[in-house]
Amino acid sequence: MANILITGATGTIGEVLTTHLKKNHKLTLVDIDFSDSDKELVDGTTTKELDLSVLDNWNGLLNGVDYVIQLAGDPSPDAEFYDSLLDLNYKIPHNLYLEASKNESIKRIIFASSIHAVDAYLQNVQVATNDPVRPADLYGVSKVYLEGLASHYAFTAGLESIGLRIGDFKGDDLPALATPDAMSNYLSGKDMCHLVDCCLTATLKEPFLLVNGISNNTFPRLDIDQARVDIGYQPQDDGFKLLGYFKKNE
Numbered sequence: 005m006a007n008i009l010i011t012g013a014t015g016t017i018g019e020v021l022t023t024h025l026k027k028n029h030k031l032t033l034v035d036i037d038f039s040d041s042d043k044e045l046v047d048g049t050t051t052k053e054l055d056l057s058v059l060d061n062w063n064g065l066l067n068g069v070d071y072v073i074q075l076a077g078d079p080s081p082d083a084e085f086y087d088s089l090l091d092l093n094y095k096i097p098h099n100l101y102l103e104a105s106k107n108e109s110i111k112r113i114i115f116a117s118s119i120h121a122v123d124a125y126l127q128n129v130q131v132a133t134n135d136p137v138r139p140a141d142l143y144g145v146s147k148v149y150l151e152g153l154a155s156h157y158a159f160t161a162g163l164e165s166i167g168l169r170i171g172d173f174k175g176d177d178l179p180a181l182a183t184p185d186a187m188s189n190y191l192s193g194k195d196m197c198h199l200v201d202c203c204l205t206a207t208l209k210e211p212f213l214l215v216n217g218i219s220n221n222t223f224p225r226l227d228i229d230q231a232r233v234d235i236g237y238q239p240q241d242d243g244f245k246l247l248g249y250f251k252k253n254e
Contacts, residue, residue, distance in 0.1 A: 005029055006204065007109075009069045011056060011096070012076030014041055016175055017116065017196065021073065022049065024197040032069065035076070057091040062103040066110060071204060074100055074115035074150075081120055081141045093146035097153055105161045112164040114203045117151055117214070119171045119189060119226060120144030127185055132227040133169065133214045151214060158212035165211070166203045166235070170196075171218035171226060172243075188218075188225040190243025195219045199237055206235035219243060 006029050012018050013033035022045055025031060031049040038051050054061045056076055066072070076096050078088040097115070104110045122131045124140040139145045147169075154165035171189035173196060191199075199217050206213075213234060216226035220239040231237035 006070040007032070007068055008071045008073060008204075009034060009066065010073045010075060011035070011100070012074075013051075014038060015075055015079070017170075017173060018075050019045060020175055020193045020196060021075075021200060022046070025200070034065070056099060057095040059099050059102070062099050066103055066107045068109055069107070070109060070111050072100065072104065072110065072113045073200065074113055077116075077146070078143070079118075081143045083143050083146075085142055089142060089146050093143070094149060097150045101153055101157045101163065105157055105163050110163065112166065112203075113154065114166050114168065114200060115150060115154060117147045117167045117169045118144065119169055119216075119218075121147040121151065121169060122226075127225070130224060130227050131216075133216055133230055155212045158210070162211055164208060165213070166206070166208070167212075167214040168199065168203070168217040169214065169226060171216075173217075184223065184244075185225070187243035187247060188221050188223045190221055190241070190246075191218045192239075192241035192243075192246070195239040195241050198239065199231070202231075202235040202237050209234075 008029050009032040010018055011034050014035040026048055033049050033051045034054055036055055038053055077093045083089050120139060120141060121144050122138050123144055124138040125131050137148045139148055151167050154167055157163040158165050171191045172186050173191045175193050215231035216228050218224055218226050219241040221242050222244040
């Protein structure tokens with residue numbers, strides 16, 4: 005059983021991971037407000053209401069923590085720099101890595117990057133993690149910053165990180181998969197949980213690793229071969245088959 009801290013725990017990914025991880029791990033959930041959270045969901049966990057963009061609020065927060073799952077931030081591709089990105093997508097990661105680099109208990113940070121870091125590639129291009137970044141919006145730019153920040157602390161301070169370039173994750177809201185493009189980006193809840201399990205147990209060759217996070221889609225937008233090899237990721241779901249796309253188009 006590991007001590008895991010999840011930032012941005014009230015978001016869609018945070019709720020799915022909380023349900024999955026609390027069965028085998030001790031969880032500390034952090035977000036700015038838990039008043040609307042499902043009481044059954046957070047039962048058995050420790051919750052802390054904190055504005056993580058304020059550096060002082062990190063004092064002592066990481067003590068005794070083994071792993072951090074960094075989900076906090078504005079997830080909107082329409083987010084603007086001064087409206088929300090500066091505080092949520094720049095200051096929070098900065099504060100996390102600054103404090104984690106001083107804390108000897110932290111074994112690894114797993115952070116949510118996004119397909120938006122490379123979404124300016126044409127839709128018929130399958131993107132690997134070693135392809136140059138090509139963000140299509142300022143939200144994607146903030147994820148490129150997070151990837152660079154994690155790499156900096158990995159190779160200068162030895163702070164291990166795995167970044168997940170997450171595709172189209174809406175839990176298991178299959179009706180949202182309205183187009184082939186969306187299905188090619190699909191990441192199911194089950195595969196998301198498996199991906200994080202792999203990140204918690206993988207042995208890294210270097211202190212920083214970036215992997216793509218989508219399901220085993222018939223026509224994948226992102227190349228997940230590296231994730232299969234480096235962390236043992238074996239996704240089971242397929243956005244096209246789950247939505248019955250082939251039957252509809254026979």
